[in-house]
Amino acid sequence: MPRIAIIDRANMNAEQARVYDTAKQTSGIVGGPYHAYIRLPKRFEASQNMRATLASGPLSRREQQIVNLAVARHWNARYPWYAQARTIGGYMVGRA
Secondary structure, eight states, X not given: OOSSOOXXXXXXXXXXXXXXXXXXXXXXOOSTTHHHHTTSHHHHHHHHHHHHHHHTSSSOHHHHHHHHHHHHHHTTXXXXXXXXXXXXXXXXXXXX
């Protein structure tokens, strides 16, 4: 059982549904921390916009992962660390 209950699309209010549908159509990314963010639609939308902005920047995917790992390590943020580390070359890179 997740710590935060996942809201089904059918049970979202109008604003939650709007940002969810937009994210689903543009990036397709609506899982992970976005399950919590959907409770605050403006936060969800801001996170989606920030992710898209960073993805379209000059850093390669590998460089973006290194930045994400450095920030997650600095803040001892275990979920983001795990989410990034598990995708690098198919193996874990240490622990947070």
